[in-house]
Amino acid sequence: MGDAEYVLEMNHISKSFPGVKALDDVNIKVRPGTVHALMGENGAGKSTLMKCLFGIYIPDEGEVRLAGKPVHFDTTRQALDAGISMIPQESMPVPCRPVMENLWLGRIPVKKFGPFGLVDNKRMLEDTTSIFKSLNMEDIDPKTWVRNLSVSKRQLLEIAKAVSYNARVIIMDEPSSSLTENEVEHLFRIIRDLRSKGVSIIYISHKIEEILEISDEVTIMRDGRHVGTYSAKDLTMDMIISKMVGRDLTHRFPPRSNVPGEAVMKVEDLTSAETKSFKNISFELRKGEILGIGGLVGAKRTELVESIFGLRPIESGTITLDGKTAFITSPQNAISRKMALLTEERRATGIVPMLSVMENTILANLPRYVKRSGFLDDKRCLADTEKSIEQLRVKTPSVKTRIKDLSGGNQQKVLFARWLLTEPDILILDEPTRGIDVGAKYEIYSIIADLAANGKSIIMISSEMPELLGMSDRIMVMCEGRVTGIVDGKTTNQEAIMRLAAQFM
Amino acid sequence: MTEKNAQGDTLTRSQARNKKSKEFALNNAIYIVFMILVLGITIQEPSFLAWRNLRNIMSMSATRIIIAMGIGGILITGGTDLSAGRQVGLAAVVASSLLQYQDYARRMYPGMSDLPIWLPIVIAIVVCGLIGLINGAIIAYLKVPPFIATLGTQVATYGITSIYFDRPPYGAQPIGGLRKDLTTLGSGYLGLDGTYSIPYIVLIALGIAAIVWLMHNKTRFGKNIYAIGGNSEAAKVSGVPVQKTLLIVYCFAGALYGLAGTLEAARTGGATNNYGNGYELDAIAACVVGGVSTSGGIGTVPGMVIGVLIFSIISYGLTFINMNPYWQQIIKGVIIVSAVALDARKYLTKR
Known part of the structure; x- marks a missing residue:
């Protein structure tokens, strides 16, 4: 495979997290000067794949080639230096610092002053202004704190930052999710301009129409696997949908009698x-x-x-x-x-990891266990927990086990138990x-x-x-x-x- | 952009002005408190504004400013340093033990010839710099939370200081008999004329503050510490050398405690192993009152200096007007909490 054909290849990439195989033998090949869309349902492994490319995760297996040469990134710095930059899904600014410092973070220009490097504010401002000008973003004041910017302006700032690295490959992870329609147009103009300069864009999005409008090639993933890579010209919305979801539904669900x-x-x-x-x-x-x-x-x-x-x-x-x-x-x-609400983020807003299964089970229902003396009724707490564990078939060594040591499924069952005790x-x-x-x-x-x-x-x-x-x-x-x-x-x-x-x- | 309130109506001009002045008060609350304090004390006792009093307050503040410069940088990275006070004590003991005059009866090193004055100072700075380096390494590489890491070095440093201090031939005796050149550094004045003189120690502290200001505002290193404290994940992803930066921040802070300890000994004319005990909490309180956020990313050098001055003025000024020292403690406590409560409002993000 010659240097000219692909600027980036990721071959046979696999990555596992405890309990989940997030990526299984995934391939993606990106031609220079093209927009390559990466599509798949939520959880298909798109962001994980890109994090493997950008040095945030290190793949368990597989190789990454940049312009034909194998590369390996342990840190994002190495990826940036090699000419890959990324617009993260969520903008990640340093809020109480000026826009321009955020833009040049990690490579703020300095001028030599004897043995010391003093920050070259003038150059930083000039560079920022010229980048904003080339991207038609002059309405952002380089000196204002990032926390004063709207969400979509912050997203535009991330785009400007990715562009400012002069990267050969720019990864855009759902860049349009917080943009208005006009701003998406603006983003597309930027993308087309970059493409004409020979930059390759990996564009992750759920929005099929956007993909059909902007991309040259489309790679589709499903359940951590590579489904295929297609020319965008040959695809229709229906084809993309069926390739993204196509799987059978037999015997995956219990019969229902409600x-x-x-x-x-x-x-x-x-x-x-x-x-x-x-x-x-x-x-x-x-x-x-x-x-x-x-x-x-x-x-x-x-x-x-x-x-x-x-x-x-x-x-x-x-x-x-x-x-x-x-x-x-x-x-x-x-x-x-x-009413009861089982939240989306089990770890962040559900379980209390360091507390036991029992303590987690009774958490939403504590007032009911307070005896007249003001102390908790340990016997009833224990009895209810044991009953719940049996009912929901929670697999745990004991009620005193810390919930963080259970598998995700069993943690979720404990959370069900917690809410069922409130009899919703x-x-x-x-x-x-x-x-x-x-x-x-x-x-x-x-x-x-x-x-x-x-x-x-x-x-x-x-x-x-x-x-x-x-x-x-x-x-x-x-x-x-x-x-x-x-x-x-x-x-x-x-x-x-x-x-x-x-x-x- | 036009300002809008929650209902989306454009604000009237007087409402806008009202909001502006409220914002001004909120943003400058610390300076307003400072003015009120000085004003209140001066009304009680007009002679308070005499140069002599100001000079004393500055002298009192000098070493605290240096310590605050070190700890402030650490707070900006989102860390903390509980070992600062004990490091000050170690530096005070080390430097003064090497700078006793020749015929002092209880000299720690009886036979030793006089060292040039800079050498013990450098030794004290290097020793504390090393402890700071250890702090930084524990935090940056072993990933121990700063509170715990520096709690450990706080306790251990006291042990080291005490072992060094409690030695034959004289055992655990306060180290006295400091050389004139050292004590001059701590309590001498640069006289402009008879009345208006400035203590050397204040000049040193201001010099340090100026250097730290330059570091924070004019160097890449400074920008990096704000970024790490503001959003360490963003800093890391942008290629900021987070671990190395933390290492330097703690090491540099240690060096500053070393200098502060030496000057503290010079100012008071002696040292014991208990010197500096609790100074870290005073310094953290001063920084926090001066607008440094303990969750990181926010803080300025002038703010830290003002924070220190506020506490010095409370101690000195309220004693000057004969206020009960226990009441002073209560006022200090109230100021710490209300300063942070005000700051929290300032940086509250509207959902």
Whole structure:
């Protein structure tokens, strides 16, 4: 393979994390001066692959070639020096420092002053101005603190930073997710300009129309594997969707015997008080129903359920519980109305890692265990924990084991146990099987199915299409903070949902 | 851009002005408190503003400023240093033991000829610099949280100081009989004329502050420490040598404690192994009051200096107007907490 053909090759890349094989023999080959899109569902391994390229992760197997020569990066510095730069998915600024220092961080220009290097503020300002000028970003003041910039301006700053390295390959991980339509146009002009100068762009996005508009080649990944690389000219939206999701659904889900009854919760015209969040959401949840919520990253599904649970402010709209309007202003309030929320980030907002299984189980329900003497009723705590462990089949050496030592699936079961002890009528599950291996997923599905059969109402956010289809009675699909459709789980299919999820893109 | 309130209405002009003045008060709260203190004391006792008092306050503040310069840099990286005070003690003992005059009865090294004055000072600086280097290595490479790492070196340094201090022939006796050239450094004045004289020690402290200001604002190293404290992940991804920078920050701070310890001995004319005990907390309090964020990334040299001065003025000024010293402690405590509470409001990000 000659130097001229590919500027970057990643061959047979594999990477495992404890319990998950994130990448399995993945290949990507990028030609010079092209925009190469990298696509796949959430969790397909796109970001992991790029982090392997950028020296943030070190791949377990496989080789990276840059212009034909094998390279190995232990740090991002080495990757930057070799001519690879990356726009991270989330902008990562140093907030209380000027824009220009953020831009040149790690390589701030200095002028020699005897043995000392003094920062050359004048040059830094000039360089910043000229880069901003070439990218049409003169409306950003190089001297203002980054925390004063809007989210989209920060994203543009990251783009400018990646460009300023004069890289041969620029990785853009969902660069448009926080940009407005005009700003996306702006970004595309920048990309086309770079491409004409011979720079290669690896462009990660969920937005299929964007991909078809800007890219030359498309590599599609699924479940950490390489599906194929195609010329963008030969692809249509439907082809991309079917390649991204194509897999069978047999025997992955337990049978369900729940029968949805009358409505227990009605949400009408709910609008978030946060900017760029969800708007005018209406739906109802029935007794004993599993309502799936589908959508892509950025559809504001988590924001919606957290607002319903009182964690985020609501601007307008009503929530009706059992026929009465409910003003839910705090999680305590929601819990007292027999609601429970299993959060998306199990580690960050779910488990308390250093506490035992028992302490984690009873956490949301502590007031109930306080005896009249003011002390906790250890016997009842233990009895309830043991009962829960048995019911949910949590595999743990003992109730005193620290929860961090359990597998992800068992941790999740403990969190189910925690919320079930509060005896909720409505359970909101935000990505209940994320990061859990396949066997444990089935057990979680069984728990969910049992709960629904026992008359609990369930809202389940999931980014896994098969899970949504396999578990939901109805599926509400959101896109960019709006509901784009509520469909019957039995009669719909993946393509239809994907189309609704990408409706405004 | 036009300013908007929560409802999205454009603010009226008087509201905007109101908001501006509120913001001004919030941003400059520390200087306002400083003025109020000085004003209050002066009203009580107009002679407070005499040069003699100001000179005393500056003298009191000099070594504390040097310590604050070291600890402030560490706080900006998001770290902390509990070993500062004990390092000051070690430096004070080492430097003064090597700078006793020849015919002093309880000389630690009876037969030793006089060293040039710079040598013991350099030794003290190097010894503390080494301890700082150890701190930095433990934190940057062994990934021990700074609080714990420096708690360990705090305790160990006291041990080292005491072993050095408590030796034959005289055992654990305060080290006295310091040479004139050293004590002059600590308590001598540069007289402009009879009334307006400036202590040497103050000039040294101001020199150090100027150097540190240059480092923080005009060097790549300085920019890097702010970036590490502000967002260490971003710094790392941008290729900032995070570990090396931390190593230097702690080492440099150690060197400053070394200098401060020597000057503290020079100022007071002696040293014991208990010198410097608790100075790190005073320095951290001063930095915090001066606007340094203990979560890192924020802080200025002038702010740190003012922070130190505020505490010196409280101690000196309130004693000057005969305020009960226990009340002074209460006022100090209130100032520490309210300064940080105000700062937290200033940097509160609106969701």
